[in-house]
Amino acid sequence: MATTTPEDRHGLRSYLTGFALALILTLIPFGLVATGVLSKTPILVVIAIAAIVQFLVHLRYFLHLDLTTTPRERVFAIAFTIILIFIMVGGSLWIMLDLYNRMMV
Amino acid sequence: MSSDAAIDPGISGQAAPDAHEQRAFGFWLYLMSDAIIFALLFATFAVMVNNTAGGPAGKDVFSLSSTFAETMLLLFSSLTFGLATLATKAEKSGRVLAWLCVTFLLGLGFIGLEIREFADMVEAGAGPDRSGFLSAFFTLVGTHGLHVSFGLIWILIMACQIAVKGLSVPVVSRLSRLGLFWHFLDIVWIGIFSVVYLPGIL
Known part of the structure; x- marks a missing residue:
């Protein structure tokens, strides 16, 4: 070394x-x-x-990943991805669990 | 150097380091789209997790020790890939090759354990056709395993390129993208053991 x-x-x-x-x-x-x-x-x-x-x-x-040194567009890309994941995963779970509660319980 | 320089000036009139940055960003976008695929497979699994159709549930088919071994293999392989990245920066191709080999063996151990786990489950009548829960399980964990397998092939290809071409600019650029891919897969695995295995075993 x-x-x-x-x-x-x-x-x-x-x-x-x-x-x-x-x-x-x-x-x-x-x-x-x-x-x-x-x-x-x-x-x-x-x-x-x-x-x-x-x-x-x-x-x-x-x-x-560092907010100061990582290229700005990469940080934007991961932030956008996290928003998309929240909308799609959160929305899917919301709809399916609501459906389950209305039909099965 | 030559292939980067040959492609880039015609497009943007800029030098090779920018070409590397553009490719790194393009690969980053691919990883983000892959993250969305995995996130939706996680959502599917969360919806299906209780739909066992009278078949086995998570606690009947998952093994804590096997999951722990897989987790450790992937975590250690992330560290050894990091050491390969450091050796790349130090321009020591022998050390890069050695750490890539260790990473490959750890990844191979992970895939071996996963294949054995899948085979045991199918043999016990808990294959993907048994219930919605198991379909979602095999799709999610299998997609991750497929990614790791492609990562292993990519490590082999890069090891050959280093052996033949040395640490040239394009090879180092590719190695950095392979590093992003490999560390990304370890992050997905955190989600898998935290969402699939540990709550299933509880």
Whole structure:
């Protein structure tokens, strides 16, 4: 490692930080499901939070998405995609669950 | 260098780094459209998850240890691909090849576990034709597995290109897009174990 530049070390530290955070955010939900120390609803909430945080960790440390250095059009593209996903997934679930409640319950 | 420079000036009159940036953005748009496909498969799964038609539910067919092993293999492969990216920046083609090989083996282990899981499920009478739940499950997880398989082929192709051409400008440009693809697939897997496996096993 004698030939690595400070930039390399920064990159390596970034990947290792991301990996360590992702590992912790994976172990928490798997550990909760394996041991069952909480009841079902709190575990589901923890799984959801850990997944969202880990999503952000991956974007930041693995895909290097950064609001200041990433090209503006890429940030717009992912923001637009997230809006589309909210409309389409949220809308589908809303319609189907409403239909279920009206017809099956 | 030559192929980038040959294509680009005729179109925009600009130099090779811009061509790389344009391709990176084009590939980014592809990934975004892929993210929408996966999001809709997740929505389909969420709608279908209770439609088991008297067949097995998630807790009957999913294994926590196998899911955990798959998750770890993909997470480690994301790290090793990152190390390959760093070796690319340091222009050490031997180290790039070594880390790509490790990434390939981890990805292959993931696909192997997934194929075994699917085969066991089909053998136990829990194939995609059993219920709406299982159709949605195989479509979602199978689409992800197919993406990982194509990623493995792409890693092999890039390893050959590095061995033959070295770390030329087009090869490095392609490697960066492969990196985006590989890290993207790990992000989709976070969704799969958090939406499909863990709530199913609970």
